[in-house]
Amino acid sequence: MNNEANLMSIAEKLVDYGKSKSIDEIQVSIANEDEFTVEVRNGEIERLTESVSKGVSIKLILDKRVAIASTSDFDEETLKFLVDDAIERAKLSNQDEFAGLPDEFYDTSQEIDLEIYDPLLEEVSPETKINIAKETELICLSDERIKLSEGSFFESGVGEVYIANSKGFSGYFKSSSCSSGVYLHSADDNNSYEEGWWTNSINFAGLSKPEEVAKIAIDRVTRLINARKIETQKVPVIFERPMTSMLLGFLASCLNGHSIYMNQSFLAGKLGQKIAGENINIQDNGLIKGAIGSRPFDREGVPTRRLTLVENGFLNSYILDTYSSRKLGLKSTGHASGVTNFYLANGNSSPEEIIKSTQKGLLLTRTIGQGTNPTTGDLSRGAFGLWIENGEIAYPVAEITISGNLSDILNNIEMVGNDLIFDRSITGPTLKVSEMTVAGL
Amino acid sequence: MVKIEEKYFFDKIRLTEEEMSRLLSIALEKGGEFSELFIEYRFNNSVTIEEDIVKSSSRTISLGAGIRVINGEQTGYAFTNDLSFERLKKVALTAGSIAKSGTSNPIANLTKPVFQNQYYTYDNLVTELNLDKKISLVRSAYDSALNYDKRIVKVSSTLADEVQFVLICNSFGKYVTDIRPQTRLMVVSTAQENQNRDTGFHNSGGRVGVDFFETEKKPEEIGRLASEEAINLLSAGDSPAGEMTVVLGGGESGVLIHEAVGHPLEADGAWKKTSIMSDKLGEMVANPKVTIYDDATIPKYRGSLNIDDEGTETEPVLLIENGKLVAYMNDLLSSKILNHKPNGHGRRESYRFSPIPRMNNTVLEKGDSSPDDIIKSVKKGFYAKSFQGGMVNSTGKFTFSVNLGYLIEDGKLTKPVKNATLIGSNFEILQNIDMIGNDTGFFLGTCGKDGQSVPVTCGTPTVRISKMTVGGKL
Secondary structure, rough: OHHHHHHHHHHHHHHHHOOOOOOOOEEEEEEEEEEEEEEEEEEEEEEEEEEEEEEEEEEEEEEEEEEEEEEOOOOOHHHHHHHHHHHHHHOOOOOOOOOOOOOOOOHHHHHHOOOOHHHHHHHHOOHHHHHHHHHHHHHHHHHOOEEEEEEEEEEEEEEEEEEEEEOOOOEEEEEEEEEEEEEEEOOOOEEEEEEEEEEEOOOOHHOOHHHHHHHHHHHHHHOOOEEEEOOEEEEEEEEOOOHHHHHHEEEEEHEEEEHHHHOOOOOOOOOOOOOOOOOOEEEOOOOOOOOOOOOOOOOOOOEEOOEEEEEEEEEEEOOOOOOHHHHHOOOOOOOOOOOOOEEEEOOEEOHHHHHHOEEEEEEEEEEEEEEEEEEEEEEEEEEEEEEEEEOOEEEEEEEEEEEHHHHHHHHHHHEEEEOOOOOOEEEOOOEEEEEEEEEEO | OHHHHHHHHHHOOOOHHHHHHHHHHHHOOOOOOOEEEEEEEEEEEEEEEOOOOEEEEEEEEEEEEEEEEEEEEEEEEEEEEEHHHHHHHHHHHHHOOOOOOOOOOOOOEEEOOOOOOOOOOOOOEHHHOOOOHHHHHHHHHHHHOOOOOEEEEEEEEEEEEEEEEEEEEEEEOEEEEEEEEEEEEEEEEEEEEOOOOEEEEEEEEEEOOOOOHOOOOHHHHHHHHHHHHHHHHHHEEOEEEEHHHHHHEOOOOOHHHHHHHHHHHEHHHOOOOOOOOOOOOOEEEEOOOOOOOOOOOOOOOOOOEEEEOOOEOOEEEEEEEEOEOOOOEEEEHHHHHOOOOOOOOOOOOOOOOOOOOOEEEEEEEEOOOHHHHHHOOOOEEEEEEEEEEEEEEEOOEEEEEEEEEEEEOOOOOEEEEEEEEEEEEEHHHHHHEEEEEEOOOEOOOOOOOOEEEEEEEEEOOOEEEEEEEEOOOO
């Protein structure tokens, strides 16, 4: 992948073309991606996909009226047509005093290397990638408790982002990512169970080894064997690390500026207020070197940062782009492209201590379905997990649901684990919530 | 129809048929059995009114091509946005590298079969409507939603329209094109009373023309229904928790059929034996009252297709007949491996994906009970009215998330309740469907599978499920 100069000049030329049409502001961004995916099942390649693709997005503002356009057709005629068409469409939008490009941009003269691009990844041969997927699955299939493989995979991608706008900003960055994982079935006389695990990283060298991925996947699927359905009751619920990610993903959607100004979040109007227990600290940090969610700036060219969202339970900031920040009388937090590395900070209990502290409760290991309502904070999902009795794992449970309200959950986190790692862009340690409804029989 | 093709499509595709044939041959140079070229050109438009103003409108033009090679059970796929012959040649070689025998396979001459299917209209295309006219549709829905009740504090109303052009040719000699319109008008309303707030949603559309919003579903009604749901949710309490009798309201409950029956009957799960329904053809898998089919030929429906994304003509496909499993939904690959007939279910989100078996319009056939009688038959239970969506895993556990429901007490709907997840195992639920209504209704959905989203609908009458776990609060 190497057409840096060319794509930047397409973006800049399009900005110039827009400016020649006497509009107020224009922003052009181009994404360029090379992707490779192999899916393996029962030791053979099932599907191999390779692609080179690019797309351009245009936003223009005319007299405080906005229109947007995008295309994967880089034909010059198409690009000019889209600008001309957007100008005509913008005239039919209403004036919006909050519309416009950002006031401040990423300082390209002070560039910092976030280490989000691994040149070595582009050197890894397809055979090596295929073998990683095959090896991971093979280890799993050699365990007799594994009844079926749904398949293993290896994915890698290199992406470039180019942004140019009429305020003179031109920015570029390149990033890479790779991931590999496997999905398995185990079974008992009555039921089958589905689980898996995957590793991901910016760097090829940062991926967990096939044997580690296989071991976690095998453990996750076999520990559900002989799962029971339990009586409906209220109990403490322990969120395993991936489940903390699920919970935080829901929270991130409730902190989104658009949901806030549209009153579609239970956190609207709560800035500066206490929304969680004192033991809760949540940040979004786009500047962690080598982390999967890091990037220098968002799609408006606004720099990312280390942002404290919740500090000792107090709501310190929302997740804002330029428009939503102006609507709320605040400043953009550099989140026009969404969250970066969004995490709940470590507490000091080990996961083992958290389980030991629980007389009776649910260790939540997987949820399925939607069941999240940002407006109310209500959460209700299908659930799988391990039942805890007297501080020990007693037996697996399946086909149950958990339900609660995110506000109540955040205020009733009894224990915060010390096992945070940045293996996902939304992440956090093991958490223990004092009480939720678990529905079964 | 010719007019549209010329206007949008063919001047973009500068490849000659001979070049397409050559690409299909190049793709088989390494010994693959089957090659296919899929070219897509798509217009997507949308315009939104939010907080009383047209905040923005958008237009997207997508252009791309994918080449697929099948060898045994293996698939090679590559795609690009660059439709030059030179670039596509590389793409063909990349896709073809899945095969290793080195013996080049011949391809058949391209022929253009004339297909009869015509399930959408090109009259009054929403995509061709002037933006100011689109804005007035969006405005009508917006105003109706906002004026429904003083407690409605925020509304957003969006019209999204699309025309997708596809050209599919393959090494068996098939060469087909299709032009697919799609439109959706959706409203999100948020109601607030003191500290209590909630959000309602409604949408309607399909492969329809502008007249749909004049005759079949007025924008005002879409707006009103979104706000009505938001207001009902304001006074709704917590859903109950535990096992109980569940009545699913007609229409939106189609999510249940989609998750519990539809996905397990997609034939990729059957040939890979990852589906709980694999190897069950000819067996009783549901209560004898249950008959389910998937029909892509319902005119103008959101999930309807003339041909699927592999060029197979669509047809109504009976899946479960009086409880007995009679067919899966097949694509070309699954048909080949299972030795079944392809039946028009090979779909893909776009040129970026290789096709897989998917649903179109999945329907639970009407029964003979009136919806009232079904509700009357329940002494104590849960009535599900509107849904957020559902999910199933391959071991047959599925959920669906209820936005708004009602308690059933002594055969009557009483207290409104909200936010419950229903969970079950598909064989159990298919047995436990013991009353089926004589009403009908459809749910407009976007279904996600293997990272690909496609438009679908699912239809169902009112249904009683004798026992199911309701995941509300204690």
